[in-house]
Each structure stands twice: as C-alpha cells, then as structure tokens.
Amino acid sequence: MSLEAKISQLKVLLGQIEREFSPAAFATSFGAEDMVLLDLIAREFSGIQVFTLDTGRLPKETLALMEVSLVRYGKPFHVFKPRPEAVENYVNTLGANAFYESIENRKACCHIRKVEPLGRALTDRRAWLTGLRREQAASRAALAHQENDATHGLIKFNPLLDWTNDDVWTYIRANDVPYNALHDRGYPSIGCEPCTRAVKAGEDPRAGRWWWESEAGKKECGLHVDETKAAAIPQYSNISIKVTL
Numbered sequence: 001m002s003l004e005a006k007i008s009q010l011k012v013l014l015g016q017i018e019r020e021f022s023p024a025a026f027a028t029s030f031g032a033e034d035m036v037l038l039d040l041i042a043r044e045f046s047g048i049q050v051f052t053l054d055t056g057r058l059p060k061e062t063l064a065l066m067e068v069s070l071v072r073y074g075k076p077f078h079v080f081k082p083r084p085e086a087v088e089n090y091v092n093t094l095g096a097n098a099f100y101e102s103i104e105n106r107k108a109c110c111h112i113r114k115v116e117p118l119g120r121a122l123t124d125r126r127a128w129l130t131g132l133r134r135e136q137a138a139s140r141a142a143l144a145h146q147e148n149d150a151t152h153g154l155i156k157f158n159p160l161l162d163w164t165n166d167d168v169w170t171y172i173r174a175n176d177v178p179y180n181a182l183h184d185r186g187y188p189s190i191g192c193e194p195c196t197r198a199v200k201a202g203e204d205p206r207a208g209r210w211w212w213e214s215e216a217g218k219k220e221c222g223l224h225v226d227e228t229k230a231a232a233i234p235q236y237s238n239i240s241i242k243v244t245l
C-alpha cells in the first residue's frame with residue numbers, strides 16, 4: 001500500500017475516533033512515530049486530546065522538542081508526572097539509579113515514573129492512541145490496530161501499526177515535522193536519558209533501551225501490556241468502527 005493510501009486511511013480512522021470515542025487521548029513520547037500522529041491530530045483532529053508522561057529523567061533533547069511542538073502546533077498537551085512521594089521513596093530506599101541493578105528495580109522505577117502516571121492520564125477516557133509499529137520490536141509483532149485495554153478499561157488504537165520506518169520518515173520530511181535531535185545521532189527509540197543509548201548499524205531498533213538487560217524481546221516499560229485482542233471489545237461492541245489500516 002502506498003504512503004498516500006496509508007495517510008488517507010489514517011485520517012479516516014482518526015476522524016472516527018474523534019467522533020465516536022470521545023474523550024480520546026493520544027499518548028506521545030515525542031518519538032518519530034508520535035510526531036506523525038501529533039502533526040495530523042493538531043492540524044485536523046483537534047477533538048483528540050494529547051498527553052505525555054514526563055518521567056523526570058527525559059533527555060534534554062526530548063524536553064526541547066516538547067517546547068518546539070507547542071510553538072509549532074499551538075495545541076496544548078497535558079503533562080503527567082510521577083507522584084513526588086513515590087519517587088522520593090524509591091530514591092531514598094534504593095538509590096536514584098537503582099534500575100541498573102536488577103530488572104525488579106527497573107520495573108519498579110518504570111512503574112512509578114510511567115505506569116502509574118499513565119493510569120491517571122487515562123482516567124475517564126474512552127480510548128487512547130499510540131504510535132506503536134510492528135516493525136519496532138518482536139514484542140509488538142502481534143499487536144492489533146484496535147485492542148481492548150483491560151488494564152485501563154478502554155479501547156487502545158495503534159493506527160501506525162503497519163507503517164514502515166521509511167513511511168514515518170518520508171512523512172516527517174515531506175511535512176517538515178519537527179523531530180527529536182537524538183534520532184540523527186543513532187537513537188531510533190528514545191526513552192529516559194539514563195536508560196537509552198544509540199544503536200549500531202544493523203542492531204534491533206530497541207537495542208538501545210535498557211541495554212544492560214538480556215531479556216531479548218521483553219524490553220517494554222509496562223505501558224503496553226495486559227491487553228487482549230481486538231476480537232473482544234464488549235463495552236463498545238455496538239460501534240461499527242472498522243479499522244482497515
């Protein structure tokens with residue numbers, strides 16, 4: 001399918017989500033895929049809200065892109081931060097960088113700084129959107145365009161699931177979309193500063209995330225787990241939204 005056709009279908013889907021799943025919210029981490037969605041949502045689908053999770057450990061390049069995006073699009077986005085007392089407890093008990101010491105410590109940090117704030121961000125929403133793509137990781141290969149997010153009790157849309165890396169960058173360049181400066185320095189996937197590094201040519205796109213861990217295919221922070229597939233979406237089964245991406 002051509003990129004033009006993918007963009008057309010994406011617009012149809014975003015329009016349906018805006019009309020039929022309000023309030024819907026787009027979760028952006030300001031990665032390349034998310035900038036494609038932000039560009040479209042800010043310009044044409046203003047009924048879809050936008051939020052981001054500021055973990056307190058983001059690289060300065062990501063923070064700079066937040067500012068640039070605000071100026072460029074003029075669309076306010078909600079910023080959710082971890083609960084200060086939870087961060088304080090973690091740092092005082094385990095140490096600020098205890099995530100290097102064990103997967104357990106790493107997941108605890110991700111829970112405090114990402115998972116718990118995500119739960120607050122999704123409260124009272126009917127749907128949320130992500131920029132996940134199948135190509136990004138083996139753990140994302142089986143994702144569906146539309147999923148029942150049982151954890152948060154709403155529908156999750158992954159509208160860029162079938163987009164290729166080339167699709168994303170062709171869109172960005174054709175539309176002069178701002179992007180994270182780290183992408184030009186070998187970072188295909190960008191998370192928190194202490195947990196992300198550049199990858200070498202030919203390496204898995206997510207090899208730079210939690211690189212000290214050896215659990216191949218499981219490098220997720222807990223934001224995208226516990227979902228059953230699109231086949232069962234009982235609470236919205238009367239809505240005939242058709243995902244054809």
Ligand code: SF4
Pocket residue numbers: 055057099106107109110111113114191192194195221
């Ligand atoms: S990516 Fe690293 S710093 Fe960020 S929340 Fe997870 S463990 Fe903590």
